[in-house]
Amino acid sequence: MLRARADVTTCKLGSRVLTRFAPSPTGYLHLGHVVNAIYVWGVARALGGRVLLRIEDHDRIRCRPEYDEALLEDLDWLGFVPDVAPGGRKSLRQSDDSEPYERAVDDLRRTATVYACDCSRKDIGGEHYFGRCRTRGLDERPDRGLRVAIPPGIERFDDLLLGSQEQTPASQCGDLLLRDRDGNWTYQFAVAVDDYGQAVNLVIRGADLLSSTGRQIRLARMLGRVEMPLFLHHPLIEKKPGEKLSKSDRDTGVRDLRRLGLAPAEVIGRAAAAVGLVETMRPIEAASVAELFR
Numbered sequence: 001m002l003r004a005r006a007d008v009t010t011c012k013l014g015s016r017v018l019t020r021f022a023p024s025p026t027g028y029l030h031l032g033h034v035v036n037a038i039y040v041w042g043v044a045r046a047l048g049g050r051v052l053l054r055i056e057d058h059d060r061i062r063c064r065p066e067y068d069e070a071l072l073e074d075l076d077w078l079g080f081v082p083d084v085a086p087g088g089r090k091s092l093r094q095s096d097d098s099e100p101y102e103r104a105v106d107d108l109r110r111t112a113t114v115y116a117c118d119c120s121r122k123d124i125g126g127e128h129y130f131g132r133c134r135t136r137g138l139d140e141r142p143d144r145g146l147r148v149a150i151p152p153g154i155e156r157f158d159d160l161l162l163g164s165q166e167q168t169p170a171s172q173c174g175d176l177l178l179r180d181r182d183g184n185w186t187y188q189f190a191v192a193v194d195d196y197g198q199a200v201n202l203v204i205r206g207a208d209l210l211s212s213t214g215r216q217i218r219l220a221r222m223l224g225r226v227e228m229p230l231f232l233h234h235p236l237i238e239k240k241p242g243e244k245l246s247k248s249d250r251d252t253g254v255r256d257l258r259r260l261g262l263a264p265a266e267v268i269g270r271a272a273a274a275v276g277l278v279e280t281m282r283p284i285e286a287a288s289v290a291e292l293f294r
Contacts, residue, residue, distance in 0.1 A: 053075075
């Protein structure tokens with residue numbers, strides 16, 4: 001398991017910290033989401049910073065209103081309260097406004113190669129896109145994807161938990177998909193646009209997303225962001241080595257644990273113990289998670 005407790009004394013942002021809790025409404029919250037909430041609210045509060053709630057519903061096929069409603073209810077039940085977001089709102093949804101993404105694509109066109117792509121997952125055969133459509137000159141249509149050419153180079157960043165990191169986005173993933181063939185903005189693109197536009201300067205998420213960081217930094221640079229956010233990638237709860245929890249795991253769902261009669265503090269304590277933030281399971285109130293990082 002990764003080292004669990006972050007040394008937030010190395011964070012130079014102080015009370016300027018703005019981080020985000022960013023679930024996708026494609027299923028119900030489970031203990032893995034609670035772990036993320038512990039880190040997000042705990043580190044933010046330990047630094048005197050703020051938390052933005054962002055609903056990442058860019059995938060309009062898999063996202064469902066009942067999941068959206070349930071995650072807000074479960075979050076409130078647990079006691080994790082977001083701060084006021086830009087515009088006076090406590091939460092933002094990616095589906096509220098597509099203009100930031102359209103504008104970002106226009107910005108990329110000025111300095112990079114943006115092109116239509118009709119490749120399927122089967123055509124690509126893995127994570128790395130080999131640039132098949134870059135020179136084909138395909139017309140941009142709603143049923144075709146949209147990609148941006150990623151230039152070679154190294155992205156270096158410091159993780160508050162894992163230390164110095166180095167990634168090469170062009171060799172890792174190739175040209176990035178901005179919009180898929182169903183018309184959905186992709187996770188990598190939407191996150192880079194949102195974190196930049198919403199002035200998020202501390203990104204706290206699970207270690208399974210560590211490999212995404214270099215490409216998101218590269219996208220942010222291409223969009224004109226000068227000062228990059230700090231990052232913290234925390235350990236995950238694993239059912240067995242190498243297998244993380246999913247939203248289909250009924251034994252770890254927040255709703256299921258509620259039905260079993262567990263109190264919010266017991267659910268939070270169970271999540272904290274599962275990733276080594278406490279040695280033995282004990283009730284932990286949402287309002288006191290900052291004490292785990294001070």
